[in-house]
């Protein structure tokens with residue numbers, strides 16, 4: 001007769017006292033191990049809407065949609081829970097101290113309606129160019145950049161004007177009626193092409209110099 005190995009015997013004796021390894025789910029709710037890496041969840045109060053997580057996601061489980069209707073244009077960040085592989089790259093590369101999106105203990109992936117329940121979204125406010133109306137970035141992201149570079153932000157009117165919005169000193173998402181690109185527009189919130197065009201327009205005529 002083949003005798004059980006010592007290790008197997010010890011495991012069997014231990015199991016008599018500790019119970020089986022398997023859980024009673026779905027009879028009882030399953031509590032995952034404390035180190036379990038489940039679905040990532042956005043934290044809209046920490047996320048700045050930079051899209052780094054969308055860039056880095058190897059499974060293409062993150063995307064976004066920009067809705068540019070005034071008065072509050074919005075970026076909608078979408079995380080597809082049915083595509084995610086829980087690799088954690090989004091959290092690892094999140095510029096907001098790895099807190100804009102974080103792996104959670106949530107492991108449940110079943111749902112009844114895939115079209116409605118297989119994703120989660122958050123919204124971030126967008127800043128638009130005051131001349132052409134194109135998207136510059138999320139308001140929180142521009143403030144994040146301005147705070148990172150400190151006083152250097154004063155060399156870029158788009159950054160410091162966006163920062164001043166927090167204090168109600170700058171109007172929200174104006175689109176210039178004149179759509180001008182003259183020297184007078186120097187202090188507007190502008191996208192890079194409009195700022196380039198404005199700077200070129202306001203340069204002295206080379207033939208006059």
Ligand code: SF4
Nearest residue numbers: 057084085087088090
């Ligand atoms: S955990 Fe990985 S696969 Fe899932 S959203 Fe984050 S980067 Fe993409």
Ligand code: SF4
Nearest residue numbers: 047048050053094100
């Ligand atoms: S702040 Fe983090 S979670 Fe938000 S968009 Fe950027 S990388 Fe993604």
